[in-house]
Amino acid sequence: MSSPLKPLTLWGHKTGPNSWKVALILSELNVPYEHKFLELAEMKEEAYESLNPNGRVPTVEDPNFGGRVVWESGACIDYVLETYDKEHKLLPKDETTKWTARSWRDFQMSGKFDRYVPSPKSTSLLAFPTDLIYIRIGQGPYFGQYSFFINYHPEKLPSVISRYENEILRIVGVMDKQLSKTTYLAGEAMTYVDLMWLPYFIVAFRVPDVKWEERFPSWGRWWRGLQGREKVEGVWGEWMGLRRSVIGR
């Protein structure tokens, strides 16, 4: 199938998850796009902030509709779906599933996996003034520092770390409970929200000593099924390749 569409521009980050959520949706819908990667400093330049006033990624620019600009990952995904998923491949058609999916969409955004790591006081390379650094994983500005911090052994405030690891496990537990009742998050058919929930698991998997599939069997069935999709494999492979080249894993 050849497409008459001009490629959309997806402004993103090589290692952080947020633009990859949008890439998964575009790829599954066969919408052509070019994933352009920004460094933190570039996100704060006027050229980019004229597109995205918050200076974060992702942003989508669509040359097929006069260069329309949409920012924030959820809004980008909504735009791509409403514009390019007329056949309702990922966007539910019936109202009940539509609103269930919308609820899970926003839960992904509000319940995303944040993590605390202790500040590496001993390094002179990055002198942070606090005892604890809050990493909002996936938001561009913080993500570049993540691989540095995450490898730092938690010594000073392990109870804080474990508090947030427990929150990650609670959220996956909510998913697992839902997936014990329905095949996918919003019902019996796969929707965009299943794809949206994938990228942040690169963070969840850093929680040590969790036997994921044993502890969350319904989640495990869901996870394996999605990872086995051709388009998901393609985007995921590209992302993991970039991550290895930038942060070594």
Add this chain to the structure above:
Amino acid sequence: MSSPLKPLTLWGHKTGPNSWKVALILSELNVPYEHKFLELAEMKEEAYESLNPNGRVPTVEDPNFGGRVVWESGACIDYVLETYDKEHKLLPKDETTKWTARSWRDFQMSGKFDRYVPSPKSTSLLAFPTDLIYIRIGQGPYFGQYSFFINYHPEKLPSVISRYENEILRIVGVMDKQLSKTTYLAGEAMTYVDLMWLPYFIVAFRVPDVKWEERFPSWGRWWRGLQGREKVEGVWGEWMGLRRSVIGR
């Protein structure tokens, strides 16, 4: 104007901001609703989790459409707008404004004002195991503790507090810059996102020593204009009354 609609149920919390975002939208649209308030423990009961698997507020139940259930504040607002704002009073009709508004909607959710406070080790009433408590303000489970913590003078980690106060000021700065260019966040007409951004300012205003209108003049014009709306005044007054009765301010 009498309405043939049955009142929607809005599950919320008396003091936290999230359900009040939805209340502002419902009120401006003259959609009848009953705001029912839950305590944290009730949110985690099976009866409520059968509506909202994450056990948080808000959730909307609509008896006019077979008891349809939508949860997460953004999803609730989208549902109310698509269902009850056919005249596009708050939901933009033109595509450009629609997607700009959707971007600001998600920025409100992802950029909301989080805050750190030191743990009150000296109290025996609440014995927390950590040096620092992360308060995701507005999310039900954490909010009940907020008024207790916020009055605790930051001694131990003032640099962490100030880091997040700076983030609050950065976000208001992004708003102010936009509002120096356009009358409202998404353009020249008021939309739902302007209303969505109001409630979290009860948190922002806790940052000490900020001359808000002097520092953010365009924001100040916007803020005063919205607070002067009859419906906003009504909902805000109800909320502040409940807050005073529960947490004394």
